Amino acid sequence: MRTVGSSVVRKEAWQKVTGTAKYTDDYAFAGLLHAKMVVSTMAHAIITSIDTTEAEKIPGVRAVLLGGSYPLVGEAIRDRPPIAVGKVRYHGEPVALVVADSPVLAKKAANSIQVLYEPLPVVNSATQAFEAGATLVHEKLGEYKRDNEIHPPIPGTNIASHVKIRKGDMEKGWQECDSVVEASVSLSISDHAAMETRCSIAEIGPDGKIKITTSSQAPFMVKRLISQYFGEDMGKIVVETPLVGGAFGGKAAVQLEILVYLASKAVGGRPVKLRNEREEDILTSPCHIGLDATVKLGSDRHGKIKAANIRFLWDGGAYSDKAVDLTRAGAADCTGPYAIDNVWCDSYCMYTNHPYASPFRGFSHSELSFAIERTMDLLAEKVGMDPLTFRKINAIMPGNTTPTRVLLNNSNVGNLPKCIERVHELIQWDEGEMIALDERFVRAKGISCSWKTSTIDPDAPSGVILTFNPDGTINLMSGVIEIGTGTKTVLAQLLAERLNMDVNNIYVKMDVDTQTTPEHWKTVASRGTFMAGKAVLQAAEDVIRQLKAIASCVLRAPIEDLDVADSRVFFRDDPGNGVHFKEIAYGYQYPNGNSIGGQIIGHGHYILRGLTHMNPETGEGRPGPEWTVTAHGIEVLFDRRDCTYKVLKAITVVDIGKVLNDKAARGQVMGAMSLGLSFAGRETFVFDSLGRVRNPQLRTYRPLHYSEAPEYMVEFVETPQIDAPYGARGVGEHGLLGIPAALANALSTAAGVSLQKLPLVPEMIWKAKEHVRP
Amino acid sequence: MKVHQLELRINNEKRMVVVRSADTLLAVLRRNLGLTGAKPGCLNGDCGACTINVDRLPMKSCLMLAIECEGKEITTIEGMHNTPMQQAFVEHFAFQCGYCTSGFIMNAHSLIHNRPNADNQMMKEWLDSNICRCTGYEEIERAVKDVLRKNSQIQ
Structure with missing residues (x-):
């Protein structure tokens, strides 16, 4: 491949390093x-x-x-x-x-x-909101207008939505279990803190x-x-x-x-x-959702998980807005990437007196993974099995079904066992989960797995328009927003690859306006490359057809004999003989002045195929197109004296399908990991008893800084998604998904106590160790 | 409301501005002079997105008053033209959304000028004053180290 896979410099790079890149607040006028x-x-x-x-x-x-x-x-x-x-x-x-x-x-x-x-009276947590007789955040819940496709709110309670998963036979499942564990975890609301x-x-x-x-x-x-x-x-x-x-869902x-x-x-x-x-x-603006979860998992004596019962209480805050969708997404993938035949999940969107939630990178999946992966470690321990092996034998594979009963195949799910194997090697798992360096310090490792599909609207569209310039170069217009992910550069790469031309001859319109740019539903859910990429490829076919049609007149040859490459249309059997795009992209003029054709304008569009709403009673349905899978590993240096720690190494292996732009993909994964470490390790709104946030500044709500970054290791597995552009899977969010869980698992091993609350600050670890009640 | 007429030296140009006593340098750069490369991120000195160089040192323009800056040499990202640091940021993908980038480049540019032999520890001390929320910082580290290494080879 010529362009796909290479680290093409981002199209907006020089704007961004010269301060000429314009953001909304940069526009001012009299x-x-x-x-x-x-x-x-x-x-x-x-x-x-x-x-x-x-x-x-x-x-x-x-x-x-x-x-x-x-x-x-x-x-x-x-x-x-x-x-x-x-x-x-x-x-x-x-x-x-x-x-x-x-x-x-x-x-x-x-x-x-x-x-x-x-x-x-203040409703100060999702659990409190769920209690019988809780103060009501909305007294007239039954009177609100709502989207008919959602699971309805329950008047007289703080429940904005209740999504159910009922898969398999729970009674039979529990009977087959030899070991059962139950764990409750919680994480408080935090923020995206885009710059x-x-x-x-x-x-x-x-x-x-x-x-x-x-x-x-x-x-x-x-x-x-x-x-x-x-x-x-x-x-x-x-x-x-x-x-x-920066956006991160916010x-x-x-x-x-x-x-x-x-x-x-x-x-x-x-x-x-x-x-x-x-x-x-x-x-004031929407924040990152909180979660109180209870997970019960059971396995037979071979370590095969037979049943799962999961309850999610999402802290959607004062208004439901996107929290209802987050609640549904969490239910759809509730088990994490494991093959479990019997699943019961109740996912509740709770109203509280907290700032309300918007999506956060991963859309419920890093949160649910924290709950599942902590419980997985506890169950592995109970079964007496190595946590890595335990995950491997339960890893979801083609032929298994998801909690919403989608049958997986070689295309719509990545290769999780392979991701786990790479983490096994990269983190040097066999050297031991914990190594005591001296009386004070230990090095400890934790692992986790995750997955995600994109539960976006079944009719979400994406469109692309291509126009030619008189010199034969191409303008690419897509409704994808450049939020930092580099997607628009990747779209240019896809076009360059399909037309077999120099990517420098493709110009990308960075700004979007809804009147002249074709719609891309929302730049969310790691769907930009997949959906807009499909639209780009369709638009490429459109312009190839038009270019060949006019070239066939000019060259007096049947269309079937022509090929396109390097901004030219030429005879397939005689590549030196042909016309350059610049001679035909704005119509062709014969020597006597007669002209034919006109500016070539191509278009393409894509709408996700075969998605369905979820059954309100069982959850059955196809909520998303494919599942990207990940495995993660984290190594920490932990001080047993004061419970402080340093993250030494963070590893993510993700089945990306196909790497389209190597540096950009690595950057996406590493950046997501950094966000995950920051949110898992330190970020939370500190609420007082009156529900007021005590730390609404970047000094008191302090994201990860330069000196706090660990060594990152990012690797890709490439199992193509057959219907995706060049096989590429969504990857914008996935570096984050299992990071909070892996950090919690590493620190639980280091501290010798199961840590079930985020963020993992030393004080919380110390309290857990000393069994201090919060 | 008291206003002052100032002459500021910015990017090797003399610029006349009329400012209130309380106007920060950041506000004057962005609003009065249209130099929007320096970004407001927190207006509290926490994030570094507004970092510029004043007499060749990195300063957070949200924490300086414009009236403090007369007679000083101010350089903003708009005064940087194809510098090694900008090239390195492009080559190493040391930005994603780009919002923190001006500040990081101005800080790093000043670092290599003032501390050409900076080691890891010194880089940490300097670069900790800016926040990047998109990258894992590794790309930024590579870019800055690349320029430091190339400079030391030239010497």
Whole structure:
């Protein structure tokens, strides 16, 4: 292969190293107004009064918006007022919005607004929300409009959705078990902390045209939702997204776009910008979901798992938005990558008084893997089997079925045993799980496996348009957002490979606008390369057909005799004889001036094939196209005296199907691992007893820094997914999936106690070791 | 509101600006001068996305007032043209979303200038003041070490 597999330099590389790359907040112009939110200081409280008198007196303040007159919003369930009405349900919830001439004035005015609250009892965890008689976060749960495909909320409780998996015969399964273990794990809500905080700009023209510029993974969803929520004509809404400064799922939710649209409307359509400060980005905008899980696993005496009973209580926060889908995704792949015939899973999306959730890289899978993999280690220990061998004999294979009863084959699942074997070698498993260096220090190792399919909408589309330039070069337009993954460069590689041409002669449009760019549903779920890649290949066939058609006239030859390569169409049996794209891409002119043809414009599209909704009673259904599998290993240096530790080595082996861009793929996997180590090792919202977040800053919510990075080892297994572009599987999220579990397993071995709570900070480890009640 | 007229030396150009006393250098660079390469990430000195060079040292422009900067030599990412550090970042894929990149390059550029013999420990001390959320930092390490190595070969 000529281009596929090589580390082609990213198309936007020089923009990004010269500071010329533009993100949403970099756009400013005369006349732009600025909005600022007033956010709740309480997690659950009645708003007794809001006094905006002082704010309105400030010269340069153009509008003050309060809740009450706007429809409820929310993706699965319309349960969220864009601006709080009557009561607040989480710390950081918007209660007012100010629009002013400058950011300084807007902030000054926002600070002068007085809000009084009367506190209500706080629902401070998913488990608490699930208890009988718990305080209700939403009193009128039964009255909300909702998407008909979801498992409905249960009025009178805090349950937003309940997804069930019922597979096999549980009674028979448990009877076949010789060893059974049960474990409860929990992880608290955390944040994506993308370096670019969310930002949106809106203006409404005199003709009703709504232009929104936003840092989003889902501009096409912004268009749909604004239309649905506010009854605006879809064609009048144009959403533009320039480069996005990191997203990790956090920018797949639609929030600021709604606020800034309302703000612009309030000032007669003038352009308004709303940019989150870091504290708002952490508190107010959607965060990373939390989970309380109970897993019961049993195996026969040969170590074969026979039954699994799993309960997930997802902490979706105050509003359900995307948490309902996260709950479903967690259920669909609830067992992790193991062949288990008898599975019972209840996955509940719980309302709490916490910031609400949006997707987080891995979409429930790193969280469920933490629960499953911790239990796997406990069961291996009980069976008396090496945890690596135990995983290997239970590894999911072609011929097995998933919890939703999808039959796996050689294409739709990767080769997990091979991934495990590589981890076995790379981490030098045979040297021992734990080696004591002296009285204080031990080196310990942990392993884990994971998998993921992409449970996106069954009708999610992706489209690509190709246009030619007069010099024969090609412009590639796709709705995939460049959020950092390099997908658009990979798309150019796929096109270059198919046309057998120099990738430097392909130009990629980085920005997306929903009027001129074909839709790519959302840049989420590691689906960019697969779906847009399929669309690119179809568009490539389209332009090849057109190029050959015109070349056959020019060359006076049948189409079947022609071939395409190096920006030329030529005779297959006489490659030196042909025409260059530049002679035909804009039509062909004969010597006497007669012309034929015109600018060549190709298109392609793709929609996922054969996905179904899940059966509400059994969960049966095909939720995603394929399962990428991973194995992970982590080695730590642990100090037994104070429970501090250093991650020495982090390993991920992923069955990627086919490596399309080596450095880019490694970067994706390594970056995901880094995010996983950070979230597993240190990241959490610190809630006080009133449900307020005590650490909404990057100083107190501190991601991994340069000096804290371990040695990374990334390896790929290549089992092609037959229907994917060149066999490539999704890989954007997978480096992260088993990392929290592997870290917890390594530290459990090191500390000699099962660690079942994230993040794995020394204090928590010490408490577990000393059996201190939290 | 009190305003000041300042002459700032930025990227070898003299620029006249009118600023409030409380305006940070970052705000003035971005809003008054259109130099948007320096990014707001936290406005609190925690993330380093706004890092620029002031008298050749890396500084977080969100923590400096514009009025402090008169008479100083300010270099932003826009003042960097095909430098070895930029080339190394491209070659080693030392960025993904690109939002932290200007800050990292300005910090690393200053590091190789001021500490041409930096060892691993010194690199850690310098580069710990910036956050990258996309990469595993390994690519950044490779890029910076590549430039350090090439420089030491030239000497």
